[in-house]
Amino acid sequence: MTRSTTTALLAGAILLGAGLACKKPEPMQAPAPVPVKQGPSQAELDAKAAADRRAAEEAKRRQAEQETAQQAEQARRVAAEREAALKRAAAKALQDVHFDYDKSEIRAEDRPQLQKLSDFLKAYPAVKIEIQGHCDERGTNEYNLALGNRRASTTMRYLMALGSPEQTFTLISFGKEKPLCTEGNEVCWRRNRRAHFELK
Amino acid sequence: MRSRSKSRMHVAVAAFLAMLPVAGRSQGRPSNDKQMKAVKVHLPLTRGATDDAKVALQFWQILSKDLSLAGPFETVSSEVDNPGTLEPDLVLRTKVQRTPLKPFTIQVQVLEGRTHRLLYRKVYEGSPVWIRRIAHRVADDFTERATGVRGLAESRIVFARETSKGVKEIFQVDRDGEGLLQLTHYNSLTLSPSMASDGRLAYVTYKGGPPEIWGQRKVGGPHVRLYPLEPNRSEILLSPAWSPDGQQIAFAQSDKRGNCDVMVLDLKDQHVRRLTSRGGNNTEPAWDATGTRLAFTSDRSGTPQIYLMESDGSNPRRVDTEGRRSWNPALSPDGNCVAYSARIDGKNEVLVHDFRNSSNTQITHGEGSSEAPAWSPDGHWITYTHSISGTAHLMVNGFLGHMVQPLGALAQVQSPDWTRAR
Numbered sequence: 001m002t003r004s005t006t007t008a009l010l011a012g013a014i015l016l017g018a019g020l021a022c023k024k025p026e027p028m029q030a031p032a033p034v035p036v037k038q039g040p041s042q043a044e045l046d047a048k049a050a051a052d053r054r055a056a057e058e059a060k061r062r063q064a065e066q067e068t069a070q071q072a073e074q075a076r077r078v079a080a081e082r083e084a085a086l087k088r089a090a091a092k093a094l095q096d097v098h099f100d101y102d103k104s105e106i107r108a109e110d111r112p113q114l115q116k117l118s119d120f121l122k123a124y125p126a127v128k129i130e131i132q133g134h135c136d137e138r139g140t141n142e143y144n145l146a147l148g149n150r151r152a153s154t155t156m157r158y159l160m161a162l163g164s165p166e167q168t169f170t171l172i173s174f175g176k177e178k179p180l181c182t183e184g185n186e187v188c189w190r191r192n193r194r195a196h197f198e199l200k
Numbered sequence: 201m202r203s204r205s206k207s208r209m210h211v212a213v214a215a216f217l218a219m220l221p222v223a224g225r226s227q228g229r230p231s232n233d234k235q236m237k238a239v240k241v242h243l244p245l246t247r248g249a250t251d252d253a254k255v256a257l258q259f260w261q262i263l264s265k266d267l268s269l270a271g272p273f274e275t276v277s278s279e280v281d282n283p284g285t286l287e288p289d290l291v292l293r294t295k296v297q298r299t300p301l302k303p304f305t306i307q308v309q310v311l312e313g314r315t316h317r318l319l320y321r322k323v324y325e326g327s328p329v330w331i332r333r334i335a336h337r338v339a340d341d342f343t344e345r346a347t348g349v350r351g352l353a354e355s356r357i358v359f360a361r362e363t364s365k366g367v368k369e370i371f372q373v374d375r376d377g378e379g380l381l382q383l384t385h386y387n388s389l390t391l392s393p394s395m396a397s398d399g400r401l402a403y404v405t406y407k408g409g410p411p412e413i414w415g416q417r418k419v420g421g422p423h424v425r426l427y428p429l430e431p432n433r434s435e436i437l438l439s440p441a442w443s444p445d446g447q448q449i450a451f452a453q454s455d456k457r458g459n460c461d462v463m464v465l466d467l468k469d470q471h472v473r474r475l476t477s478r479g480g481n482n483t484e485p486a487w488d489a490t491g492t493r494l495a496f497t498s499d500r501s502g503t504p505q506i507y508l509m510e511s512d513g514s515n516p517r518r519v520d521t522e523g524r525r526s527w528n529p530a531l532s533p534d535g536n537c538v539a540y541s542a543r544i545d546g547k548n549e550v551l552v553h554d555f556r557n558s559s560n561t562q563i564t565h566g567e568g569s570s571e572a573p574a575w576s577p578d579g580h581w582i583t584y585t586h587s588i589s590g591t592a593h594l595m596v597n598g599f600l601g602h603m604v605q606p607l608g609a610l611a612q613v614q615s616p617d618w619t620r621a622r
Contacts (some may be wrong), residue, residue, distance in 0.1 A: 039418060055444040092501055096420060100505070102503065102525070104458065125471070129613075137569075137590070138543065138548070138571060139504065139523075139525075139527060139615050140484070140527040140528045140571050141360075141391065141392070141572070141615055142391075142392055142438055142439040142452070142482065142484045142497075142499075142527075142528070143440070143483055143497050143504055143527045143528075144616070145391075145411070145436070145438045145479040145483075146438060146452060146454050146460035146483045147481060147587075149436050149458065149460065150454070150458035150459075150460070150481065153455075153456060153457060153458030154456075156456070157457075166456075169554065170434070171434070171436070171456055172406075172409070172410055172411075173411075173454065174389070175434055176364055177366075177389055177391065178366070178389075179590075182589070182590030183589075183590070184569075184589070184590070185340075188576075190320055
């Protein structure tokens with residue numbers, strides 16, 4: 001509220017009061033002169049309007065920022081949850097499968113395991129996995145690298161037959177270069193003859 | 201290191217050779233070892249001036265070990281000139297001297313054992329930092345004169361060795377098991393070294409992810425990717441082997457279909473040709489010394505077996521290894537034999553197949569598993585890995601199993617290759 005309107009309202013109130021009071025009217029006194037103030041300049045008005053606009057914009061921007069941050073935080077949380085869910089699912093699905101001595105065929109007992117892996121790959125179609133072929137110590141280093149690759153390959157082709165596209169897979173062979181154990185017995189050999197899966 | 205010996209040789213070489221009972225050993229198939237009489241060599245230690253004594257002692261120790269490892273010699277090293285009851289066939293006298301403004305010199309004299317008649321004399325010179333190399337050269341010159349075949353003291357053995365879990369690098373040692381040197385530093389899985397006759401190295405490394413063949417295009421040059429020509433191929437590349445002329449590398453290529461085939465890369469035009477296409481595993485290619493044939497391992501019959509083929513891939517034929525699972529073929533330098541490892545009684549053993557009579561001779565016995573044989577450049581020895589309880593050491597086996605020596609004490613080694621190239 002500006003000063004001039006205040007003055008006018010004050011003046012009105014005095015007049016009103018005088019009219020309502022059932023008193024003998026007293027001789028009118030001239031009201032005290034109201035100091036006349038000059039109004040703000042056009043430039044000042046413009047600057048004020050601009051400042052108001054800026055403030056409003058700033059507030060809007062802050063709110064938008066806050067909303068964006070909230071959305072990002074939300075997205076992060078969702079992604080993290082999705083990631084965690086993927087990891088949990090992967091940990092369940094990416095279990096080693098094993099092979100007979102000097103063989104690379106998928107064994108009947110490993111088929112349910114590969115079906116689970118296939119279901120996982122269909123649930124997460126963007127996922128890429130590396131299939132690593134490993135061997136026991138009995139073949140030679142170089143021969144086993146080829147054998148390990150063939151184990152990785154038959155595993156990939158089994159999963160492709162279950163419906164996953166080839167581009168989901170990369171193959172690598174470690175032969176007998178990365179054994180899980182080094183004892184020279186069948187228990188250890190069986191552990192080492194494996195296809196191992198890694199998320200890429 | 202230089203040798204200024206030519207004018208100083210006072211040698212009746214023919215007489216020298218004639219007096220030695222081991223001259224004329226045949227390659228790969230030594231004559232009956234029971235009839236082979238060791239040459240008795242006396243190595244007296246001659247102590248020079250005080251400042252040379254340390255170098256002289258070191259030199260004498262290296263030389264004595266070289267000759268004791270060489271095979272045909274029975275050495276007696278003593279600090280006196282008179283070996284007592286030894287009655288040596290030969291006396292090898294060395295004198296280390298350091299002269300002002302010069303590297304040190306080593307005077308070598310070889311004397312007939314009984315009469316002390318001088319058979320030859322040679323002077324070597326070089327810096328003390330080359331003491332091992334000079335001792336090896338003296339040993340090899342002596343062996344060549346005594347047997348007609350150059351010794352192996354100057355040769356080296358390259359192999360892959362585990363440096364930490366999941367990390368293997370390429371190393372070399374001298375023939376005496378000393379002088380260990382690491383040749384790659386990738387902190388990655390690096391395997392299957394092959395040494396060209398001029399000393400260029402090739403090997404497989406996983407440093408970029410899938411295994412690739414890396415090595416040297418030039419002698420002494422940097423290690424670069426040799427194959428594939430472009431990275432990120434889906435094939436897995438294995439088991440490189442230099443051709444004898446050093447122009448080609450045979451290797452195995454394992455594809456996403458699970459097949460593995462022997463290929464040959466020509467380093468001049470980068471052309472790659474396929475030598476096998478039978479399906480299954482065809483791997484571990486090994487050239488013969490002429491470059492006309494390759495041995496390889498294939499499971500085309502159902503189990504891994506040794507095959508031979510021409511270098512264009514034609515005429516593949518199975519080597520009769522008595523039906524055992526067999527791997528790691530290595531053709532002898534004279535082409536008469538192939539060494540390999542086979543599964544026998546629950547272990548791997550090293551055997552030698554002789555093409556001339558189709559015999560298979562087992563050269564390793566006893567506890568532990570032996571594999572990955574590689575011939576010495578003279579064809580008299582085979583190095584291989586011997587492992588007990590998962591710990592593998594290098595062994596050297598001479599005269600088809602009659603002389604077995606551990607090569608140093610290094611553990612966790614694999615895939616040795618033996619070369620004269622330095």
